[in-house]
Amino acid sequence: MELLIEYLSYPFVRYAIIVGVLIAFCSSLLGVTLVLKRMSYIGDGLSHVAFGALAIASVLKITNNTLIILPVTVLAAILLLAFGKNAAIKGDAAIAMLSVGSLAFGYLLMNKFSTASNLAGDVCSTLFGSTSILTLSKESVLLCFILSIFVVVVFILFYNKIFAVTFDETFAKATGVRTGMYNLLIAVIIAVIIVLAMNLVGSLLISALVIFPAMASMRVFKSFKAVTVSSAVFSVFCALAGIIISIIAGTPTGATIVACDAVMFGLFCVVGAIRQ
Amino acid sequence: MALISAKDLTIGYSDLVLYRDLSFDINEGDYVFVIGENGTGKTTLMRTLLGLRKPLNGEVVTDGLKLSEIGYLPQQTVVQRDFPASVKEIVLSGFVGRLGFKPFYTGKQKKTALEAMKRFGVDDLASRCYRDLSGGQQQRVLLARTLCAATKVLLMDEPVAGLDPFVTEEFYGLVEKLNREGMTIIMISHDIAAAKKYASHILHIKNDPRFVEKNEYFASGEGNEFSILAENGEG
Ligand SMILES: Nc1ncnc2c1ncn2[C@@H]1O[C@H](COP(=O)(O)OP(=O)(O)OP(=O)(O)O)[C@@H](O)[C@H]1O
């Protein structure tokens, strides 16, 4: 406890917590849409692409690597969406190829060109998140902050359209909604969320951050709005708990957060079962 | 010019032509029943009229009709089993085409949605989860949504499927009233008795489809035959 209070007196710790909570908040918002549109595997594929991009950025020694990762991931999201429509190339196979390919190339690049002394540690921290988000630079904190706000604002402005496109795309299209545009918007937001979440939990654990809150809330709540709100609260709570526990116990932040998500998911399952 | 005109439509799928050279004009205020056997291409035609798919040949021309003025009831709404959506949220989403760049629904739209729910007797289910409703209740919710979307044209694909006799009667009454107020109705249905009673035009889909006025259709030998067949099949 004392340790925690001591930590909290440092401004960078407080920033990290704020950023962590914001990222958790954003990544929960589109969870329902992703799960129900069967796009969750896109999220998974994209996170591996983001890893590949990160490897390139670190080889090129670019200090603010988000500037590379973000455009690459957004582009990959748009490509995957286009592939998904094209029946000739199976959507999920395309995603599998892209994601495994980026993982392999990413690791190859890091292995061959990285000058860091602790390569295994480097790779590990990009896959599972840095041991602590406290190591984020000031610029990345600011960037995270801006991107999170962007995601939240876009989500609120397009909430009703996202609902309609998720629930019944045919109807939405027939009554004049430009569904293609909104699918694209959803893909771009996912890409942004993934780049954000990579800072918090690393590229392998991102899906957990997106899917756990939505899956848990869907077991208990019955309307889209209630599920969305519950996901957000769920995610923020777990992120907060995870970060604090990781500070006290000295565990890796990303893994701790995801572990909290998993435990809470179990709890929601029990509540859902009782309610039935 | 007609509200919706089909010009030399060839309808089908890449390796399957269902019928060729279908032309017709639907004018404002028409009440069209689309009839025909299973698998003849009624749903495919409706999806083509809506621009959801391209015809193999020919074109659909509309005059002064925006997509956001159309209400559409699909034959099957493939909603994933787990979708968490309340009845209210779904009915309200009928207005989504008219949102444009506005992010939220207006108070007036919320009121209209409530009226639509009342009309189909699902207002007391407003906060229930759609996936927990019976098939007929789900159909009524989707009808209420369609009603919210439609200001000029109602396109419905087998709207009475799954409705009980009372709700069916009420439904036809409601549609008739809307039609009298100027709404154009295009309805796919196997209910020949209702077609006889309410339609202004019949579009009979088969190998060579026909679009004719109701009286002319039922007076013709072919129309007579089909309706007797259909009614016997039903009873
Ligand atoms: N996606 C598709 N690809 C290829 N063929 C299709 C497709 N969808 C439908 N068909 C075929 O096109 C034909 C017309 O289908 P459609 O759904 O339009 O029939 P329908 O007249 O609405 O029948 P019902 O009365 O049973 O609803 C059918 O023979 C069907 O097998």
Ligand SMILES: [Mg+2]
């Ligand atoms: Mg059909």
